[in-house]
Amino acid sequence: MPRPPHEVAPPAEKAFLIAVDTGDDPGWTAEDSLAELASLATTAGAEVVGAEWQNRRHADPNWYIGKGKAEELVAAKNETGFDLLIADDELSPAQQKSLENLLKVKVIDRSRLILDIFAQHARTHEGRLQVELAQLEYQLPRLTRLWTHLSRTGGGIGTRGPGESQLETDRRIIRERIKRLRERVEQVRQQRATASRSRDRRLVPTVSIVGYTNAGKSSLLNALVGSEVVRAEDRLFATLDPTSRQVKLGEGQTVIVTDTVGFIHKLPHQLVDAFRATLEEVTRADVLLEVVDAADPHFPEHRVTVQTVLDELGAGDKPRVVAFNKADLLDRSARNGETPAPIIAGAVLVSARTGYGLEALKAEIAALLASLWVEVDVALPYTAGELLARVRERGTVELDYRARDVRVHGRIAPSLAGELEAAAASWRESLRDGQ
Secondary structure (H helix, E strand, O other): OOOOOOOOOOOOOEEEEEEEEOOOOOOOOHHHHHHHHHHHHHHHOOEEEEEEEEEOOOOEOOOEOOHHHHHHHHHHHHHHOOOEEEEOOOOOHHHHHHHHHHHOOEEEEHHHHHHHHHHHHOOOHHHHHHHHHHHHHHHHHHOOHHHHHHHHHOOOOOOOOOOOOHHHHHHHHHHHHHHHHHHHHHHHHHHHHHHHHHHHHHOOOEEEEEEEOOOOHHHHHHHHHOOOOOOOOOOOOOOOOOEEEEEEEEOOEEEEEEEOOOEOOOOOHHHHHHOHHHHHHHHHOOEEEEEEEOOOOOHHHHHHHHHHHHHHHOOOOOOEEEEEEOHHHOOHHHHHOOOOOOEEOOEEEOOOOOOOOHHHHHHHHHHHHHHOOEEEEEEEOOOOHHHHHHHHHHEEEEEEEOOOOEEEEEEEOHHHHHHHHHHHHHHHHHHHHHO
């Protein structure tokens, strides 16, 4: 919502970033991770004024960085005027308190920063529910007396037990709110499951787009559809709420493609849990379309992050096509379409911006879906006309019309094969009973 003309926007917070490099994160140095943290801070609306990192065997339990390094931040504060300190890893309450007492500024960590960005970008009621749940679950173990304002939402007189402290009251209020939010998110999950079953009955194959944040997932969906169905922006987590659209692959084949929330290094587990209802779209998909920013030098590490989250969701082994996006930044032919897009082991070089490789990508998705089909050879009664019609639509089959039944043989989608086998078994049983 635009700010009224008479209202002046508050000045951007000046953020200083800190990190500890323990060497336990293959492919990621503290400097690399801080560069991504700076992008996150900028996305959240802060002005990054400096950064420091320290090589340590492990983070200091009281200060995150060592005490000496923490004391050096006082001089950095005087020099840069920062009023916000952001740590690259999740801080314990003790670490956060120590740094706040020393520096007299607000101290947050990467998880809190990502949660704040999600809160800014959630547009739908569903998205806001899931973000609020994640925020409260993050805050509960860090609860301090700063949260005492929450007690006023509990109904006032008569709402507290004898001798119950204000802090305990706040914790109880948050736990009750978390419980209600979990129930509402579960309702969202059930609604999505119902919608998915409806798609299954129509037997339209489903493809879920996954990938690192800002890899170009929304841009690729727009390019596949042929119109702007998702607002694509060059910023982290521009899209939170899933969007599904029909995409024509060619030769009459249509799929439902869903754009999902992007993943990121050190994604807060609260977000994965809260957004599980949304991310289950990934587990229900027939095929995953993994979008990779081919122009990013850290794309191998990004793919590891994506795989880790997919494994956590139980979708790590799903069939997938990989789209190496932003090819126009790497290859002149991708800008002017001089040569066909290469396809290597299920991976396609594409550019959502120029359209390069899109036809090859559609063909690869179609081929993968076809490879998942199964052979069938069954007999159905003539009364199964509706099922036979769907078989003709969704499979590559031959129908032999015989005296008592119709023989169906060929290749069809697994979901339809199960329905076909069940109908054939019922038909065989009726024939035996009639003898």
